[in-house]
Amino acid sequence: xxxxxxxxxxxxxxxxxxxxxxxxxxxxxxxxxxxxxxxxxxxxxxxxxxxxxxxxxxxxxxxxxxxxxxxxxxxxxxxxxxxxxxxxxxxxxxxxxxxxxxxxxxxxxxxxxxxxxxxxxxxxxxxxxxxxxxxxxxxxxxxxxxxxxxxxxxxxxxxxxxxxxxxxxxxxxxxxx
Amino acid sequence: xxxxxxxxxxxxxxxxxxxxxxxxxxxxxxxxxxxxxxxxxxxxxxxxxxxxxxxxxxxxxxxxxxxxxxxxxxxxxxxxxxxxxxxxxxxxxxxxxxxxxxxxxxxxxxxxxxxxxxxxxxxxxxxxxxxxxxxxxxxxxxxxxxxxxxxxxxxx
Numbered sequence: 280x281x282x283x284x285x286x287x288x289x290x291x292x293x294x295x296x297x298x299x300x301x302x303x304x305x306x307x308x309x310x311x312x313x314x315x316x317x318x319x320x321x322x323x324x325x326x327x328x329x330x331x332x333x334x335x336x337x338x339x340x341x342x343x344x345x346x347x348x349x350x351x352x353x354x355x356x357x358x359x360x361x362x363x364x365x366x367x368x369x370x371x372x373x374x375x376x377x378x379x380x381x382x383x384x385x386x387x388x389x390x391x392x393x394x395x396x397x398x399x400x401x402x403x404x405x406x407x408x409x410x411x412x413x414x415x416x417x418x419x420x421x422x423x424x425x426x427x428x429x430x431x432x433x434x435x436x437x438x439x440x441x442x443x444x445x446x447x448x449x450x451x452x453x454x455x456x
Numbered sequence: 457x458x459x460x461x462x463x464x465x466x467x468x469x470x471x472x473x474x475x476x477x478x479x480x481x482x483x484x485x486x487x488x489x490x491x492x493x494x495x496x497x498x499x500x501x502x503x504x505x506x507x508x509x510x511x512x513x514x515x516x517x518x519x520x521x522x523x524x525x526x527x528x529x530x531x532x533x534x535x536x537x538x539x540x541x542x543x544x545x546x547x548x549x550x551x552x553x554x555x556x557x558x559x560x561x562x563x564x565x566x567x568x569x570x571x572x573x574x575x576x577x578x579x580x581x582x583x584x585x586x587x588x589x590x591x592x593x594x595x596x597x598x599x600x601x602x603x604x605x606x607x608x609x610x611x612x
Contacts, residue, residue, distance in 0.1 A: 290495045297502045311509065318505035325542055326501060328457065331490060332464045338486025339471050342478050373460060375542065376574045377497065380584045381489060397593065404571045404597070409459075410543045417547035418567070422560070425608045426568060433600040434572075441593060455583040456492035 329374045337385050350390025357392065362435060365395045369402035373410070379403040387452035394442035396452060401434025493583065500580050504540045507576060511539070513549055520566060521558050528562045533602055536569030537594075540576050561609025568601035568608075 301319070304312020353361040365386070369379070382403075383396050391399075406427055414423045471479040516539070520532055541549070550563050573594050574581065581590040 293502065294495065294498050315505050315509045318508045319501060322501045322504055322542075323498075326497065329460065330497075332460050334486035334490040335464050335483060336467060336486075337489065338482035338484070339467055339479065340482075341485050342482035343471065373457065375540065375577075377500065377577050377580050380581060381493065384584050400593070401572070401597070405568075409457075413543050414547050414567075417551045418554075418563075422564070422608070422612065425611055426564065426604065429604040429607050430568070430572075430600075433604055434597075437593070437596045437600055440596060441589070444592070445589065450586075450589065452584055453586070454489065454492075455496065456488070 325375065329378060333374070333378060334381065337381055341385060341388070344389065346389050348389075349386065353386065353392065353395045354390045355392040357395065361392065361395045362398050362438075365391070365399040366402040366406065369399050370406050370408050372403060372407055374407075376404055384452045384454050388454070392442065393445055393450060394438045396438075397441045398435055398438035401430070401437055405430040405434060493580070496580050496583055500577055503576050507538070508541070511535075513541075513545065517549065517553060517556065520553055520562060521556055524559070528559070529565050529602075529606070532562045532566040533569050533598070533605070536566040536601070537573040537598055538575050539570055540574060541570060546570055559609070560612035561606065564608035564612065565602060565605030568605040569598065572597040572601040 297319075301312055301316045303309070304316060351357070353364050357364075368382075372378070372382070379400055383400055386399060387396055411423055411427065414426075468479070471482065516535060519535065520528070522528075546567070550567060553563055553566075554560065575594065578587075578590055578594065581593075584590075585593065
């Protein structure tokens with residue numbers, strides 16, 4: 280019983296403290312707290328608008344798409360086509376870095392290779408089309424094109440390197456819970 | 457955003473029409489995964505909110521604007537790695553930086569590290585990949601981002 284309470288405190292304690300801090304800040308008009316609260320609202324909105332929808336898709340994908348199909352296309356031995364498919368998948372997505380982790384876990388569960396999991400993460404951080412459109416708008420086509428062009432071999436290389444390092448080490452992408 | 461909503465709605469309707477039981481099972485799985493990660497996610501969002509307060513964007517512009525040469529590149533790489541700024545703030549900020557005279561090389565290093573390295577999200581990444589692998593991935597991405605940024609600087 281006691282250990283359960285400690286586990287709950289560890290999990291939710293920080294959030295609870297933060298809620299109290301923001302509530303007191305609003306009541307006492309404490310400017311730092313209000314400012315932090317405003318930031319939190321922005322980040323929370325970004326998260327809550329994207330993640331629930333993503334997790335619906337992840338859940339549906341999990342029950343509908345058979346492991347063999349994914350393993351054949353992006354699993355070990357899928358070659359360059361495997362790299363192509365995970366990059367394409369990443370490019371079609373949107374959202375902050377942490378949105379890519381559950382998708383990576385799902386890909387892994389369905390038989391994706393170590394290399395392709397990390398190539399997926401790399402492509403997600405650098406080549407998402409919605410982000411590219413935004414970047415081109417503000418920083419120009421040349422800037423984005425150069426960045427995409429140089430990033431591509433770098434994150435593919437990182438994928439190869441991590442796969443090499445993690446070979447025979449019982450690496451697994453976990454499902455938190 | 458609109459694309460994601462439309463795709464999800466279509467997938468949900470198609471799935472529901474094909475197999476109700478399977479759809480419900482999938483939704484349950486998705487909800488469980490979301491709820492499992494939510495506490496850790498909220499903790500990271502709190503960290504990020506406090507960080508953005510401690511280092512507001514105008515201070516960021518100031519630091520990046522003053523740095524020149526290698527010192528400028530180092531501070532850009534450091535700030536980019538720690539910050540978690542959504543694109544809709546980071547890119548307009550970048551445009552302002554260039555107009556205020558920051559070199560393209562410094563901007564490129566800031567943007568690439570911002571995208572590829574996530575120090576504040578490490579606790580979350582570690583839940584999926586373990587601490588060692590997460591730190592290794594971020595370290596490799598840091599050097600990769602630095603390389604990309606420096607190369608871009610040559611051509612911009």
